[in-house]
Amino acid sequence: MRASKLFGIFALAALGADSIARAQTMSTYGTPGLVDMPTAEVLPDGHVALTTSMFGATTRNTATFQVLPKLYGTFRYAIVDDFDPGGPQDGTRYDRSFDLHYQITDETLRFPALAVGLRDFGGTGIYSGEYFVGTKSFGSKLKVTGGMGWGRLAQRGSFSNPLGVVADRFDTRPNVAAGGINTTGQLDFGAWFRGPAALFAGVEYQATDRLSFQLEYSSDAYEREQSVGAIDIKSPINLGFNYSYPSGSNLRAFVIGGSEVGLQYSLILNPAKRRAPGGQDAAPIPLVPRDQTVFANHDIRQPAQKARVDRTLKAMLAQEGLELQGLTVIGRRAQVRLENNLWDIEAQAAGRAARVMAVTLSPEVEVFDVTFQSNGMPISTVTVARSDLEELKNDYDGAWRTLARAEIKDAAAQSREGELSEAYPTFTYGLGPYLALSLFDPDSPLRYDVGAQLTADYRPAPGLTFSGRFRYPLAGNMDKVTRRSNSVIQRVRSDAALYAIESDFEVNKLTAEYMFRPGEDLFGRVTGGYLESMYGGLSGELLWYPVASRLALGVEVNYAKQRDFDMLFGFQDYDVVTGHASAYYDLGNGFTTQLDVGRYLAKDWGATFGLDREFNNGFKIGGYFTLTDVSFDDFGEGSFDKGIRFSVPLSWLTGKPSRDTVSRVIQPVTRDGGARLNVENRLYNVVRDYRADKLSDGWGRFYR
């Protein structure tokens, strides 16, 4: 991750605030709520809320995502000082937890909204609690909430569980933390809605458009924190004062238990809304009548003209961020083969390329084929008629009408006919900063390295790329880690600290890669060398992905050998044959899913299931989990590998086109079970951007 991406994260926060959702108050747990207690409310569909709250010895950092209109999920990282007196990390507890909240019914004129929720359903259990809650508005200013809680939400005023009438097992709540650190991460099915229950209630009053007050009777007594002196609770009443900024930020002061004063900041983002909907990028070139094009009076099919046409088209496409690699003109049809280095919305790249062809090529050319290539490998061809461009360029429904007339086809034929003489070999390099992050080390929750990075790529022929990435850390604290892996299985990932400590100048990646088209709808990749920071070896992949299909299937086989900790050229003894069969499916409505079944780095067999919600503009949020034949005990803390991930297009933040993204996978714990090789350019992600679904999704920008 480059330094610019870190700035991107900060910019995301600043730029992406959504004023529509500013009225929603977030609890100290970072979910729609009062002070500590939840309400039955939800965020608008697809919205993201980032919250940090601080009071007494407690800090909670929370991200909540409204996955579906009625369902939100939450990830929280809490730090509670003095939670474990005499324990490790100076008694400080670092706690990662997940919540789920489902709104059963929306509010109606007569009836309240009703919701059910699980807090901390798979963490260490310090916030473990469940609830049913109802919220009703009275007029435009007053909202009343009442609910019943279990677990932590039944620490005050509890009574025997009314669900006990259903079954006796609801009467007692097993101690979910009894298994120690090794049981964390498992779903605590057996504890949900068990044991005593308690009631909670509260009101929210919207005094002005900006200012609101919250008052609640809390059923959370902070028993553990009180017993160790980490908080002083004198009253069951909590109070909050929330101020909403026009930008969508919320700043709040609150009082917990009558004595602990806290501060909270929340930011609510709408990923489905670019800050500048039309973008800040330059306007496309206006079309001209055919008799005024650059080569209006030339026969561009004459070989003598080819060099001139190539040169002109290449220069004009370069101004649009497109690299021309080949041009053929046959009869009334012209094809450009190009690499898109700029546009994150690929349909916009197709529109720009077609425009350049329209203002350049001679009048008799009627059909434009724009073939997108990646690393020289052709992927898809977009075909548009020149007369359609001319007719629809100013039509108010021009984008969709053009799409209806366009064709998107597989570009399987890997012919080099018409290739520009200077297309190969290519050599590119870059020198810039990099930033590497490591989260959630209890000794220092945010570890980082910054330094200089040199990248170099040499491509002697289409699809064949020699690529290197070298790093030299200049500052950071990655190498200050004192904690060592306690993994009882092969340490395939958990020795990350040793790589940071024992390396200086680092050969991060040094590979030879060949990407090719074995046939129609088929894509191939072979990569060899130092594949990633921890492994070298050989990787081969085959993908079947029809151009208009929702389903893609792939298979990948790798031989990987563990690299020396100095990240230079040596290897350790451990090697493994690892690989997966993968199925990718577009579920529609922006949801995509991926299933990988196979053998992982520690020679464990299992499967990974991933689900992502991708907005049309490329903003993506998702999660995954992996279950393998490594037992929960052997896996260690967290029980199995899982994570959440996001990817934010830089263009979403800046309004300017870019294929860069700010991406991150957040794993609560990095262990050795279910670990995959991090080989670059896995084919599905390379190909998908140019398949019919993605091109159609972005077609609104064809004339942008």
Added chain:
Amino acid sequence: MKRWSLTVLLSSVLLGCGTVDVEDTLLGPLIPSDSGEYGERFSVLVQANAPALQIGFVESQEGGTLLLERREGAFDYWLSPEGAQIVLQNGMLHSTRGFGEGLLASELSAPLAHVHGLRNGYSDRFHTYLDGNDRAVTRTYRCLFTRGETSNIALHSGPVQTVQMRENCRSLDQEFSNIYWVTPGARRIVQSRQWAGPYIGALSTRVVE
């Protein structure tokens, strides 16, 4: 320290709240001076002494001069120094590019008929916007044209007599007003105040001649 290092991210969020400058200026100075400061396309127009159009953004109080990159039938393509563009159809705002607003195109035949006929009455107009999620969404507005007073507009070449045409438009959730100053003879819009969309609001135009 641990606590604070982790909350740096959200603290920076706090500092970042409020308005954000996407660009220092949306447009260059009123009169283009040194063509070397501009994009290549704009520089060519400066050298060629292309016709100019003054525009202003009503909400941000910023403004500048655009140069005519292309005229094709009823459509004029006006380019800013930074490469942004507005397209006018017989003087009426048809689309914008590069100013952040997502106005892709408009269907203006009915309102143009009112302006050029200096006629009172109702008409429909259609705007197609990019919605922030890269979908092109068409919105329909019902508009009432009212012929206003006659006045003189001061252009560089001197005062020009105009008739004011006011267009009040509304949809279910949006409303706006456009004003056109139209020459009674050629029925040409020489000055206007027109709503582009929810992102940049209204902009003013005045021909430079």
